[in-house]
Amino acid sequence: MKKCSSYARLLILLCAPLSLFPLRAAPPDEWHSATGGGGVEYRWSHGFEGSCHIEFRDSFIKNTSRSTQITGVFSYDQTTLNGIERNVLRNVFLTLNGHETSAGPDTQCQQINDVTISEFKRSS
Numbered sequence: 269m270k271k272c273s274s275y276a277r278l279l280i281l282l283c284a285p286l287s288l289f290p291l292r293a294a295p296p297d298e299w300h301s302a303t304g305g306g307g308v309e310y311r312w313s314h315g316f317e318g319s320c321h322i323e324f325r326d327s328f329i330k331n332t333s334r335s336t337q338i339t340g341v342f343s344y345d346q347t348t349l350n351g352i353e354r355n356v357l358r359n360v361f362l363t364l365n366g367h368e369t370s371a372g373p374d375t376q377c378q379q380i381n382d383v384t385i386s387e388f389k390r391s392s
Contacts, residue, residue, distance in 0.1 A: 293345070293379040293380070293381050294310075294312065294379075294380055294381065294382065294383075296311070296312055296313050296314060296379070296380075297311060297312075297313050298311055299311045299325075300383070302324075302338075302340065302383040302384065302385045303382060303383065303384040303385065304340070304384055304385045304386065305326075305338070305340070305383070305385035305388060306328065306385075306388055307326055307327045307328035307329075308324060308325070308326050308327075308336065308338055308364070308383075308385050308388060309324070309325050309326070309327055310322055310323065310324050310325075310342075310372070310380075310383045311323055312379075312380040315374060318347060318376055318377070318378075319374050319375065319376055319377070320344060320374065320375055320376075320377040320378075320379070320380055321371070321374050322342065322371070322372040322373070322374070322375075322380060322383075323369040323370065323371055323372065324338065324362060324364055324369065324370050324371075324372055324383075325364060325368075325369045325370070326338075326364045326366070326388075326390070328390065329364070329366040329390060330366055331366060331367065332366035332367075333366060333367070333392075334366045334390060334391065334392055335363055335364060335365050335366065335390070335391055336363070336364045336388055336389065336390045336391075337361075337362070337363050337364075337388065337389045337391075338360070338361070338362055338363075338364060338385050338387070338388045339359075339360070339361050339385070339386055339387040339388070340359075340360055340383060340384050340385035340386050340387070341357045341358060341359055341360065341383075341384055341386070342357070342358055342360060342372070342380060342381075342382065342383040342384070343355045343356070343357055343380070343381040343382045343383075343384075344356055344358065344375060344377040344378070344379065344380045344381055345377060345378040345379050345381065346375075346376060346377050346378065347376070347377075347378055352378060355381060356377075358373065358375055360372050360373060360383075
């Protein structure tokens with residue numbers, strides 16, 4: 269029994285520091301599915317002086333002449349004078365073209381956590 273409780277303590281000691289890091293962040297420079305987007309994907313990268321650049325595409329219309337209008341929000345972590353403000357929300361409204369990616373609004377941030385699409389409309 270002592271052996272089991274000492275393993276449990278060791279596990280807690282090893283895992284506790286991991287809880288200090290946000291686990292929800294989407295890794296940069298990789299395509300991720302947007303929540304509720306029906307095929308809309310996004311990727312983000314670090315820009316100049318702490319900015320984040322975000323791009324969108326619609327895998328459903330990729331390599332076609334069609335377009336998709338999206339409305340939604342993205343959640344990001346922002347550095348402020350008081351520290352890091354987590355899960356700040358920013359609205360996004362864009363038209364995505366099938367032949368290229370579409371740039372979203374750049375923002376001052378540490379990382380992009382998630383993108384949620386509330387509405388999308390595909391057209392020919």
